[in-house]
Amino acid sequence: MGAGADHGVGRAAVVMDLTLSADELAFRDEFRAWIADHHPGSPPSNVEERYYWRLEWLRELNRGGFAAMHWPSEFGGRGATAMLNAVFFIELARAGAPIPANHIATFMAGPTIMQWGTVEQKERYLAPMLRADNVWCQGFSEPGAGSDLAAVATFAARDGDEFVVNGQKVWTSEAQYAHFCLLVTRTDRSVAQHKGLTYFILDMSSPGITRRPLRQLTGESEFNELFFDNVRIPASSVVGEVGNGWRVAMTTLMHERSMIGAGYGIRLRNYLTVVEEHLRAHGLLSDPVVADRFADLEIRTRALELSALRQISEAQARGSVGSEGSILKLMWSETYSRLAEFAIETVGPDALEDGSGWAWEYLRSRASTIEGGTSDILRNIVADRILGLPRAR
Amino acid sequence: MRFTLSEEQAAIRDMAREVLAAESTFERVRIAGEARQYDSELWALQRSMGWPGVAVSERWGGQGLGLVELSVISEECGYACASTPLLGTILAATSLAGAASNEQCERYLPSLAAGEFSGAVALMADTTPVPDAGEAGLIVVLEGSGGHVSLQPAQPVETIDPTLRYGRVVDPSAGEPLNQSSIAYDSALVVVSAHQLGLAQRALDLSVAYTSVREQFGVPVATFQAVSHRLAQAHVELTAARSLVYQAAWAVEVGDSESSAAAARAKSWLAEASRTVTGSAIHAHGGIGFTWEANLHWLFKRASMLGPYLGSARQQRGRLLEMLGTARTSSHETDHS
Numbered sequence: 001m002g003a004g005a006d007h008g009v010g011r012a013a014v015v016m017d018l019t020l021s022a023d024e025l026a027f028r029d030e031f032r033a034w035i036a037d038h039h040p041g042s043p044p045s046n047v048e049e050r051y052y053w054r055l056e057w058l059r060e061l062n063r064g065g066f067a068a069m070h071w072p073s074e075f076g077g078r079g080a081t082a083m084l085n086a087v088f089f090i091e092l093a094r095a096g097a098p099i100p101a102n103h104i105a106t107f108m109a110g111p112t113i114m115q116w117g118t119v120e121q122k123e124r125y126l127a128p129m130l131r132a133d134n135v136w137c138q139g140f141s142e143p144g145a146g147s148d149l150a151a152v153a154t155f156a157a158r159d160g161d162e163f164v165v166n167g168q169k170v171w172t173s174e175a176q177y178a179h180f181c182l183l184v185t186r187t188d189r190s191v192a193q194h195k196g197l198t199y200f201i202l203d204m205s206s207p208g209i210t211r212r213p214l215r216q217l218t219g220e221s222e223f224n225e226l227f228f229d230n231v232r233i234p235a236s237s238v239v240g241e242v243g244n245g246w247r248v249a250m251t252t253l254m255h256e257r258s259m260i261g262a263g264y265g266i267r268l269r270n271y272l273t274v275v276e277e278h279l280r281a282h283g284l285l286s287d288p289v290v291a292d293r294f295a296d297l298e299i300r301t302r303a304l305e306l307s308a309l310r311q312i313s314e315a316q317a318r319g320s321v322g323s324e325g326s327i328l329k330l331m332w333s334e335t336y337s338r339l340a341e342f343a344i345e346t347v348g349p350d351a352l353e354d355g356s357g358w359a360w361e362y363l364r365s366r367a368s369t370i371e372g373g374t375s376d377i378l379r380n381i382v383a384d385r386i387l388g389l390p391r392a393r
Numbered sequence: 394m395r396f397t398l399s400e401e402q403a404a405i406r407d408m409a410r411e412v413l414a415a416e417s418t419f420e421r422v423r424i425a426g427e428a429r430q431y432d433s434e435l436w437a438l439q440r441s442m443g444w445p446g447v448a449v450s451e452r453w454g455g456q457g458l459g460l461v462e463l464s465v466i467s468e469e470c471g472y473a474c475a476s477t478p479l480l481g482t483i484l485a486a487t488s489l490a491g492a493a494s495n496e497q498c499e500r501y502l503p504s505l506a507a508g509e510f511s512g513a514v515a516l517m518a519d520t521t522p523v524p525d526a527g528e529a530g531l532i533v534v535l536e537g538s539g540g541h542v543s544l545q546p547a548q549p550v551e552t553i554d555p556t557l558r559y560g561r562v563v564d565p566s567a568g569e570p571l572n573q574s575s576i577a578y579d580s581a582l583v584v585v586s587a588h589q590l591g592l593a594q595r596a597l598d599l600s601v602a603y604t605s606v607r608e609q610f611g612v613p614v615a616t617f618q619a620v621s622h623r624l625a626q627a628h629v630e631l632t633a634a635r636s637l638v639y640q641a642a643w644a645v646e647v648g649d650s651e652s653s654a655a656a657a658r659a660k661s662w663l664a665e666a667s668r669t670v671t672g673s674a675i676h677a678h679g680g681i682g683f684t685w686e687a688n689l690h691w692l693f694k695r696a697s698m699l700g701p702y703l704g705s706a707r708q709q710r711g712r713l714l715e716m717l718g719t720a721r722t723s724s725h726e727t728d729h730s
Contacts, residue, residue, distance in 0.1 A: 014397060015402070016397065016399060016639070017395050018394065018396055018640060018644070021394060021395075024394060055513075083394055111500070122592070140635050226578075280718075284719075288711075289605075291710075291714050292707060293617035293712050294714065295661075295711070295714045296710060299662055300657075302634055302637070303634075303637055303662065306396070306637065306640050307632055307633060307636040309394065310635070313394070313397040314397050317397050376622070379626065380622075382629065383618075384624045387621075387628055388605075389621050389624065390613045390615050390616050392610075
């Protein structure tokens, strides 16, 4: 029906349209040309150097006006639709360019401050994020408050125009580089758990902060522990209001998951391509079992890419972002883990030698079902908020 | 880019859902299944609403809508587990539109569009029971390089799914030859996948409703994560399914370069997900789910029958891999698809 058939099924208007619109196409061409002139080359192997290389990439993108597609133009963004933002990520991936560093600032802190921050906070913090003058980290999780975020125990006691913070955070990504931290604390122990929380912007140069990198099972350190010993924060650094921290934190998390679809679908596609090239180069696809499993992984990857685009379209049609990002995160982590296991099994004995890229992906993929909302918590969200099932405990 | 049903398409879906909720209740499905006869009243209603000809050109008495609209109708018929020869008939009409000459279209499509006779589509050299072939007036047999259309009767086959009349084609080479049929085959895969999506979506919706009210240990069983996570996982699989089916419908409709791969992905995914989710729904209902009266078995049985039809999940993955390999060596990457 369609191509070449001058008979049969009619030429009814196809209103569903999976090609790029004129605006999207124009942006794609503009950005594609820009990347060709500004490509950052291949990444340094050292973790820390790689981070600063990605930070420099953010600065370069900002000079081109591409650092925060989705931010409103008044704050230095392009006011881009979510779809245009997806095009941005697709083009990054196509060019083999990295996702810029400081995403906690551009995707989480920025939108949160835009929604809840004071005029002073917006003026002070937003523009430097895009110039990469400010690096941000996210102080949510604690040893006793992982999936159960409302159990946060780090306490901020009011003292005149200041709060005095004592406690501990954990799993704080990029805290070793950060100038500011999105900090969720308890300020009132006498009310219901999620009502006694307050959200702060913490200056990481404040006295009393100890940062300790966590060595993860890959041997590297992406995450940190943070310890607070009588750290003083001015009251003007409260985001939202005192006691409103839960709602502000939910804004941050919603923005975190909204980027997953586009960004993570691409990571998966790139990894799949690497695996496919290896399989083809070594003739491994002639094994029908290997071929079948690879095709299944390709379908899963495509399903994630398409579901991300479909969710963006539906959110735009509806005018609001829902909980559907949880579904994409579930798809991503499950497919990523399967792909990493498949690669280890098919590449052969060399795959698990120390320093092998296959081994790194295999080990790193173990975090995927835990970080950014465990698969178990995400299934709770799907059950509660999307299927409308009675709430599980 | 807009990857969502238009208002008109959503309206078609809502209309079909409403009509079938009233006219294809599980009681009606059960009566048809137990009698091993189609629900003739429902078939007459579907004909009167023009469903057999939804995607047939107006030139031949159809409504002239596209494959997305046809998929919406197909999905809703799966959702209702409707016991009529609509699936086979729209498959035959779609296949002919893709593979028949003008003269053949003129001869057969008006009758199919009006539902004057029903149709069915089989694959050459494939003995999988063909839905709606048992009583079909017109049989389309597709094969790589062409195919055949004939008015021969098929050999009826009684299967585990008595709500559709299955059959096997007696002489696949009989009848008039058809032209190149990849569009016909891709369209057929999409229509079947959409039907399977509907079956699975219904099973999930029923499970959500049942586990929300069925109490054990003093609480609804859906409050247990062992239950709710099973249903959440089914929803994730159907989210992927819906994306694959409707992208494939769009791609085949517009003749996108990815259309054959998209159709293979959709059929592969749905062949497995439809059976998994309908089976999982039986489990989620507990003992009652295994009973005749629970009605879940109608969905599970049809999902099981349609899985291998027109090429199993595994066969579709094999086709997909071949297509990807070819794409790798010829043109490089299509834009954002």
